[in-house]
Amino acid sequence: MCDGQEQDGLSRRALMGRAAVGAAATAFGMIGSTALAAPTPGTALPAPQSLTPEQVLIQLKRGNAEFLRGQSIAGDVRGRRRLEIARAQYPVAVLVSCSDSRVPPEVLFGKGLGQLFIIRNAGNTIDTTAMGSLEYAVAELNVPLVVVMGHERCGAVAAAVSVVEKGATFPGSIGRMVEPIIPAVLDARRQGAVDLLDASVRANVSRTVGRLREFSEPMVLDRIRTGRLRVVGARYDLDDGRVDFFDEGPVRPRT
Numbered sequence: 132m133c134d135g136q137e138q139d140g141l142s143r144r145a146l147m148g149r150a151a152v153g154a155a156a157t158a159f160g161m162i163g164s165t166a167l168a169a170p171t172p173g174t175a176l177p178a179p180q181s182l183t184p185e186q187v188l189i190q191l192k193r194g195n196a197e198f199l200r201g202q203s204i205a206g207d208v209r210g211r212r213r214l215e216i217a218r219a220q221y222p223v224a225v226l227v228s229c230s231d232s233r234v235p236p237e238v239l240f241g242k243g244l245g246q247l248f249i250i251r252n253a254g255n256t257i258d259t260t261a262m263g264s265l266e267y268a269v270a271e272l273n274v275p276l277v278v279v280m281g282h283e284r285c286g287a288v289a290a291a292v293s294v295v296e297k298g299a300t301f302p303g304s305i306g307r308m309v310e311p312i313i314p315a316v317l318d319a320r321r322q323g324a325v326d327l328l329d330a331s332v333r334a335n336v337s338r339t340v341g342r343l344r345e346f347s348e349p350m351v352l353d354r355i356r357t358g359r360l361r362v363v364g365a366r367y368d369l370d371d372g373r374v375d376f377f378d379e380g381p382v383r384p385r386t
């Protein structure tokens with residue numbers, strides 16, 4: 132069995148599928164139809180996503196508790212699992228988290244292949260690319276939970292703090308990258324934070340969570356209102372390994 136041949140075959144099938152969908156189909160529709168294509172005979176598909184936001188949140192908390200006890204076994208990364216999800220993915224949560232090498236979501240929550248849909252950048256902000264990725268996961272993959280997770284001593288947030296406090300400037304694109312974090316620093320400062328960096332980390336998460344809950348596209352908002360999607364905020368502690376879900380928001384009945 133040659134992977135290259137198989138990939139070529141997949142590409143041809145994907146192209147044919149796109150042609151069949153027609154010119155009016157949206158890019159998401161095409162991606163979705165490809166993602167949900169029929170499995171290769173003999174390759175089992177995992178069950179479609181049916182977990183509630185609350186069930187997934189419990190899973191993540193349990194996974195982090197195991198990580199804290201040092202009992203976390205890396206999620207399933209075996210070949211069998213890889214084959215199970217080779218034709219379709221059903222991640223249980225979207226993680227919007229920092230690129231920081233000390234904050235790998237799968238490890239912190241004990242998840243394996245195909246379980247977390249991760250959007251990472253320094254400072255866990257949401258730009259157009261991140262928002263589009265999130266919307267795709269929610270609308271096309273039916274992911275029921277979005278976790279926006281900052282972390283202790285985040286360098287990107289520290290850079291934004293230094294802009295506010297000292298008028299610091301940064302070379303290249305770094306300055307523009309931290310710009311979206313500056314309002315969070317100003318919020319934290321207005322509230323008289325003793326530890327401005329840590330308060331800014333939390334404020335940065337809260338601002339993103341609030342934006343997602345209030346100002347998302349209908350594809351996201353409708354799911355939040357009907358209890359099929361929950362957006363929560365969290366902070367990871369580098370010292371003790373704990374993920375504090377400090378902004379879980381309301382639980383809405385599924386309708």
Ligand SMILES: [Zn+2]
Nearest residue numbers: 229231285286
């Ligand atoms: Zn960071």
